[in-house]
Structures are given as C-alpha cells and as structure tokens.
Amino acid sequence: MKKVYMDHSATTPLHPEVIDLMKFAMEHVYGNPSSLYSLGQEAKKYVDEARQKVADLIGAGFDEIYFTGGGTESDNLAIQGAVYGNEKKGNHIITSAVEHPAVLDCCRNLEKKGYELTILPVDQYGMVDPEEVNKAIKKNTVLISVMHGNNENGTIQPVQEISKIAKKQGIFFHTDCVQTVGKIPVHVDDLGADLLTISSHKIYGPKGVGLLYKRKGVRVQPLIYGGGQERRIRSGTENTLGIIGFGKAAEIAARDLETENRRVKVLRDKLIKGVLEKIPQSYLNGHKEKRLPHNAHFSFAYVEGESLLLSLDMKGIAVSTGSACSSTSLQASHVLIACGQSQELVHGSIRFTLGRDNTEEDVDYVLSVLPGVVERFRSFSPLGGE
Amino acid sequence: MKKVYMDHSATTPLHPEVIDLMKFAMEHVYGNPSSLYSLGQEAKKYVDEARQKVADLIGAGFDEIYFTGGGTESDNLAIQGAVYGNEKKGNHIITSAVEHPAVLDCCRNLEKKGYELTILPVDQYGMVDPEEVNKAIKKNTVLISVMHGNNENGTIQPVQEISKIAKKQGIFFHTDCVQTVGKIPVHVDDLGADLLTISSHKIYGPKGVGLLYKRKGVRVQPLIYGGGQERRIRSGTENTLGIIGFGKAAEIAARDLETENRRVKVLRDKLIKGVLEKIPQSYLNGHKEKRLPHNAHFSFAYVEGESLLLSLDMKGIAVSTGSACSSTSLQASHVLIACGQSQELVHGSIRFTLGRDNTEEDVDYVLSVLPGVVERFRSFSPLGGE
Amino acid sequence: MYNPTVMDHFENPRNVGEIADADGMGEVGNLSCGDILRVYIKVKDNILEDVKYKTFGCGAAIASGSMLTELAKGKTVEEALAITNNTVADALGGLPPKKKHCSNLAADALHKALEDWQTKK
Amino acid sequence: MYNPTVMDHFENPRNVGEIADADGMGEVGNLSCGDILRVYIKVKDNILEDVKYKTFGCGAAIASGSMLTELAKGKTVEEALAITNNTVADALGGLPPKKKHCSNLAADALHKALEDWQTKK
C-alpha cells in the first residue's frame, strides 16, 4: 500500500545525514562532556559544534543557546524561568489563546499559583492583534509570549510588531518557533526575541532535545538544579547524541530552507486547491497568505476527525486532528475554538503538514482518497445532509 | 597507546546491543507516540515495551514509570514535585550531605524559597545513620531523600532502614538509584521507595533520558506543563529513540547484573589492593564492604586531582576527580568534606569506576602507571615530603 | 489503539442508516467530546425487529453503534433495556480507558429510543 | 581544555624545585580552589638570577608556575614586578575562563617572593 506521511508538524523522520552522523556518534562519542580527560573534551567539542550550528541557524550567539529536553521544556523554562527569575519586575504574563499547551498550560499553572495572566483573543484566522497586546500591558507585566507560527492552522503571528511593543515597555518577549524554524526565516534579532524555543524533532532531528535561546542579560531561573551544565541554566548530563543530531539537522535546515520550502509550498497549494474544489462544505483554517508553507488545515462539516484520521490511516495516509501534540485528549482544538469556529466544525478538522519526503504523487493520492472517505462518514452522520 | 576507561560512574558507552536496536529505531520508528495513526501507535508500542523493561528491572508497575530527560530531571521532579504537590502535608525536607547536586542543589533552592531543610551528616565513610533521620523528623516533614549508592566514594546507604522510618511516619521517601541500578539489586519494594530515580547513561544506555518511579497514589506536581504526556506528570514529545535504547539497556542490566558485577568486583579489589600497597599515603575513601562493586576511590596526600587526571589521560587512562558530574567546578568534593577529610587530601582524590569493557590487563596497566605519576607530582608539591 | 474487533466494526459498521417509519428514535450528545449518536428502532410484538444508527463520532462511537445494533436486534424490549455501555464495550473486546464513554453514547441512545417508543405507544 | 602551550608546560614544567639558599620565597594559597604555589628567587645585582617553583595545584597552576619562572628568570627586579597574571596567561596563549585565577597564584607568589627579598635585604 502507498504510504503518505503528512504529519510533519507532529514529528519528522530523521534526515539520512542526521542518521549517519548519529550512527557514528553512537560508536565513537561516548564521553561525558563535563569530564576533563580527552574523551570527555571530545564529546564537549561535538556538543559545541552543534551549539554553533543551531546558533547560526537563528542568528544567535554561541553563548545564548541552552540545550534542553525538548520544545515543551524550553517553553516552560522560558516562561517559568523568566517569571520566577524576575519577580521584582512584576507578576503579570500576556500570552495568546492559540499557543501550544506547553505555553498555555504552563501560564495557566502560574495563574493558579497567583500570577496574573492575560490570554489575548485572536481573529478568525487565529491572528493576534498587536494593538491588543498594547492594551493588555500593565505596570506589572513581566513577560509576553506569542508563538511565531501556529502548530495547528499554520498562521504566522505578527511577532516583530509585538516584540517592538514589548521592548518599548521593557518587557521580556518569548516566542515559540518550534513550527517555524526550518520553514520560514527565524532570526532572533529580526523577531526581537529575548527568549525563543526550538525543538529538534520538527526539523528532522531526534526527539527529546530542544533549545532555549536566551538573549544575553535576560535573567532566567532554572527549572532543574544539579551539576550546573548549560551554564547553570539547565543541569543534567548533556544528551550528547541528541544534541549532535540536532546540530546536524539545524545545519541542513539552514542549507535547504529556501529550496525545500518553495517545493513543499507548491505541493501544499495544490492540495488546498484540490480539497476545496472536490469536497463540498470544506473550509481552510488559518490565514490564507500568512501561513506556514507546509500546512494545510481543513474543517469538514458533518464528519468527526478521529474517524477520518483512522480511515485515512487504513489507506496509508498519516495526518492529525485537533491538537496533534496531545491527540489523546478528547477536547476539541482550543485553536479553532479561539478562531470562533463552531464545536461541530472543529470536530471535523484535519491537519496535513507536508515535508521533505512528500511528492506530487502523494498529493494526488490524498486527493483521490479523501473525498470518498469524507463522503462515507457524512453518510453515517446524523448531522446535516438531511 | 593503551586506552583504559575507568570512569563508568560518569557515563558509559552504549552497549553494542543498544546500538543495534537504536540503529534500527532511527530508521524505522519515527512516529510521534501521541499520534493515533499506526505509525504513531507503533512508536508508542516501542515506548511501552521499554517502559515494561525498566519496570521489570526495578520491580515496579508499568504505570509507575515516568520517563524524563535524565537523572537530574528525575531527582528534581521527585523533590520539587513531591514538595509542591503536598504543600498541605508539610514544608520540611530531609536529605543527606552526600547527595548528588541534582538532589542537594534542588533542596537548597527550595530552602531559599522558604521551605525547611535538614541536611543529615554522615560518618567518615559517608554513611547516614538512620537514627539521625529519626531525630530530624518534624511534624511538618513531607519528604526524605537519601541516595542508594554514592557516585563519588561508592558507599551504599542503609536505605531500607531509612524508608521504614519514613513509612512509619507517613513521610514520602525518595532515593536516587542512578549509581546502584545495574550494579546491585534495586527493587522498589525492597527499598521501600515512594519515588526513585534512574538514569539511562549509567547503564550503557543513551544520555538525556531517565525515569522517575512514582508509587501509585503518591502525588507529584509536574515541573513541565504541556501536552500531558507521561500521564500528565512530564509533558513533552517522548524521546522515543532514547527511551528505546534505555529499555534495551535495562533488559541487559537485569540479565547480566550478577555475572558482570562479580567479574568487575574482582578487578576492582585487585586495583584497591595494588594501589594501597604500591602508593604510600594513599587512602581508600568510602566504606570497605558496603560499597558499589565497581568503585575504587582514593585520596593521595600532597597531590592535586586535576593534574593527576590530566597526566593519566596522557597515558590513556580516563578517571575523574572530585564530583565527577560537575568536574568543571573548582569546589572540592562536598562528599569527602562531609566525611571529615581535610581539604588538601580531598584535593588529591581520584575515582576509578570499572565497567563492562575493563579487563585485568587494564587494572595491571593502571597499577603500572599510577604510582609513578603520583610520585612525580609529589616531587612538584610544596606540601609534605619536606 | 483499538483492537481488531473494534476496527472491524469501524471499517464495516453494521446497520448504519435511518429507519424511515421508526417506532422510536433516541439521540445522545456527549458533553465531554461533542460527539452525537442516534438510534432508530422498529418494535413488533415486544421484539426489536430492526435497529439502525447514525453517528457523528469517533472510531469507538462508530464501532459501539454498530455493535449495539447487532446486540439489540431481535431482542425483547426487556432484554434491550438490559444492554449497558459495558455490554457493548465487552462485546467489542474492550475499549481504551479514555474511550469508555463512547460506548455510553450507544447504550444511552438505545434507551432513549426505547423511552420514545414507550411514550408514543 | 588547555591549549598545546599550556599542555607542554604541564607535561614538562620548567624550573620545578626549591632553591636551598633562596634570597626570597613567596607562597600563595588560592581560596577558591585550595591550591598552593611557592616561588623561590635568587637575586644578584638587581637581576633574578634563578627562579624556581613548587605547586600543589591544577594543570593550569603547574603550567603557570613554569611559564612564570621562564618569564622572570634574568629579568631585573623592576621588570619582574611588572609581571602580572595576565602576562603569564598571555604567554601561555590563554587559559580557560575558570582557570584565570590559577595564573594569579603564580604572579602573586612571585611578588611575595620579591617582597620577602626586599624585607630581608
């Protein structure tokens, strides 16, 4: 059976060059980077090389990169770390309604602990209005966190404008770039980020490793205490193998950014056009232009996402529904709800996210299979069609 | 040049069987375990298999295992998690003076935040007296954390007796088993642990992955919020590759525990005997009998550890000095200081930790090289010898 | 995620559809997931002659509806009333813990359809 | 960790030892790391005729002592007084940030030895 993986925003396979390097590292790089003897220093050299590569990818300084156990940890470190580390500055956080749970649940937990939280609304495309940010700022605002690109509907936020507002008021600005890095240019100075999150496994690197970019001078309190690795910001023996793979993935992401994403965008546009044409009562979610080049996110009236997903899986097509990163939860997508979509329509949402391995044939295959599957479930549905 | 790696308590190379499985997984297991389609469920199956293996290794239930980003994170999750998660029960923590920084610094940080902390003293072997635990308990004690085996001097603590005391008083008991698992039997019920830490890279698995054992019913607040993975205790996309390698390493550790450690102990005993005989004013640190089978930790009067380490490295021998996990720090080992050793002697401490790859020839080589190196530095030293 | 029996009923759901001249109809919406299941019954001489369902629901809902109709068909009203979500889930060989409520949808819709028939009678 | 120059001076330290009839001796202990370095000097006609050192210290301390003695030997007292930890660290081609204080040990011990000579004179 034909296999089409179109869930690259959930995770990506390892890039073949990443695999090669990691295979080498598994056999040869086994020292502890904190050890003083040559075997340890050799491991440290590999980690530092990777650090330079990820720094280069986002225009950061070598010393501004802190490796973590993934995007979720980086988001938590950025937010909890900045808030706990700057208690004298204030106790009010601003974020948006469409953030990843790693940001949103982290902020909500701080709210439970007594911090003030403003969750900004979004428009129908899931876009934050910078004017709303301005209005939400209070005397005690210490941190604004707005993601760069949305993991569900692919909408790209006006991060530059928001960071300018933050800067003017002397408020720290964090942005989750897990979905944008490697897809569109991510440069810490262009974005005006004080803190920035990246995850390795979304750019063809291994899972379980990520980074926090922390601008020099920004105070962050650690989440995890111990041996003092990562310049005391994130203790724990370095995930050398993961970091080495991440570094390679970053190098490739920088190298192939333009060509690969131009290619994927053409396929994605064909997919969107085909789906909207072939399937009645299908809707594209997210912003039409200001969206990630690999994302096509639809709602289909009168069908439920999980059954669609399972049926597509039986036909070899891997996609996701709702909030992909926690699709074991039953809650309807908070992102689409925030965009004002009805519960029922939200339930019929499916995300296609294309990647390196996808071809035009893949798109054609999806377009040949999807309409029938949607049609079939509609015939089962007590909603509509009557 | 002959290469002798004798720093297995700092980290271990990947076991060849672990490498093989990880190589396979790198190519074939790339789904996100939270994804509902078969590729995701396949990855979940591998993660669950690993979960069963680590559970089996320590006699835990499948549902009592929470994968984390390493031993340091597990220690922090256990301590911060239990303390924040049980604020109604009390705000006093008891730990020992010889804990790993992942426990000690985490506790000290809680003390800064207003929690009460008792750090128990140890005897000259680094042993905690259970009677002291009893005396330290207060009405508001919520957690006792005492490690199973020490990472520096190898002393094994009377964990069973301590956990009994904790249990009697209804206080949670955490034990860091990073150094003992795979070396001596570690069974959650035998040890009486409510919370227990293990790290993969000390048992020939990959770095950057560990686990927290949490007995059913013990409340722990997460450190990291997000998608709700690991049953909401530790959010973040699972480090599938790392977990798969960890699982395999656990399987091997269980399988080879007895034979391998009997073998290593013979070598270790030869090393201790040889060093003490050949080098005047050399002292064995830690307990003579109640010690890890692979650990030989010495202090040499009138020499400084780092120079010894570097010289041995030039001769192909990798060992560590002071607190190996943070050997970039200049502070003298807090463990040896807690044992009442003089600053100078502490400075001349060297840890040999043997492992699977060591042979009798390795020991002979060390015994042929070490005395000369110590002698040479003594001749440089303004201390003693005059 | 689902066992082969569930997947079979998901792939080839039995008795999907409506009964134009149904004697009873019951619809249940699940608050926790927003899904909906509707059951139609045809009753003759105290026997459920025909049972059909429609659902806007997850895989487990589709399979539960399918299994429910198979279980209920040909049963007496009393037997049908004794069908619970557990009956359905068990007949499916079990559902994942988070999906237990999906079998409720089916059982509850059947009971509602029976009530509907009762009142109309 | 250390550059090749440092490693060379660590492996083959110059002028290790004592001067039995030294004109000045200076010993410095470093509080942050507990290490010790001792410098012996022999002064004739305002020139440091001989300089020797001993250390209980890390690799950087051994290399710093070695480099210091090389730098100081044959210098006038004034020139020797001008030697700072930076002079030593620079001559070694740099030290890791955490190891900067090790070169202090050496420079400070020299200055103490010169003081000692001054008072004894």
Ligand SMILES: Cc1ncc(COP(=O)(O)O)c(C=O)c1O
């Ligand atoms: C926008 C966004 N932020 C954070 C994360 C979490 O990163 P990780 O999966 O590495 O924990 C993800 C994906 O899961 C994401 O899409």
Ligand SMILES: Cc1ncc(COP(=O)(O)O)c(C=O)c1O
């Ligand atoms: C006793 C002990 N606890 C915790 C740790 C930390 O584990 P990890 O290196 O996986 O962060 C170590 C080793 O570094 C250790 O020896």
Ligand code: FES
């Ligand atoms: S999740 Fe709604 S019916 Fe199953």
Ligand code: FES
């Ligand atoms: S660390 Fe003490 S002299 Fe270098």
